[in-house]
Amino acid sequence: MGKLKAYIVNDKWNDAGSIVVWAETRGKAKSTALYNDVFDGYEYTELRTERVKDFDKYADTKKVPIQELLNMSCWFSCRKCGEEYLDYDKIADDEAFIDDVDYSNNDFVKGSVICAECKKKLEECRHVGK
Numbered sequence: 276m277g278k279l280k281a282y283i284v285n286d287k288w289n290d291a292g293s294i295v296v297w298a299e300t301r302g303k304a305k306s307t308a309l310y311n312d313v314f315d316g317y318e319y320t321e322l323r324t325e326r327v328k329d330f331d332k333y334a335d336t337k338k339v340p341i342q343e344l345l346n347m348s349c350w351f352s353c354r355k356c357g358e359e360y361l362d363y364d365k366i367a368d369d370e371a372f373i374d375d376v377d378y379s380n381n382d383f384v385k386g387s388v389i390c391a392e393c394k395k396k397l398e399e400c401r402h403v404g405k
């Protein structure tokens with residue numbers, strides 16, 4: 276088996292979103308991506324890949340720290356309510372926060388993002404529980 280390389284896989288309309296896949300070749304990255312729920316119903320020929328050398332080092336765990344993805348101007352959905360487009364700017368403005376919980380829908384990501392409202396609710400729950 277050759278060395279695994281990191282690719283960002285996206286669809287050509289930029290509709291479904293992007294995922295990170297580790298594979299030996301571009302073609303294998305696309306085939307692997309088709310098994311992900313994100314690309315359910317998509318065809319091989321509809322996918323696009325982008326090589327990301329910086330993520331090669333995560334091939335062992337197949338998880339990229341969320342901070343690095345945010346730095347690349349990726350956005351995430353709130354792991355509680357699903358609010359979209361939580362990005363680096365929103366985190367800088369305290370409208371969203373990085374959480375240590377791995378969000379299962381993004382299985383290539385280490386960590387998740389939570390919106391300010393959900394974070395507040397969670398903290399209130401914790402206080403009630405004490």
Ligand SMILES: [Zn+2]
Binds near residue numbers: 356389392393394
């Ligand atoms: Zn939320």
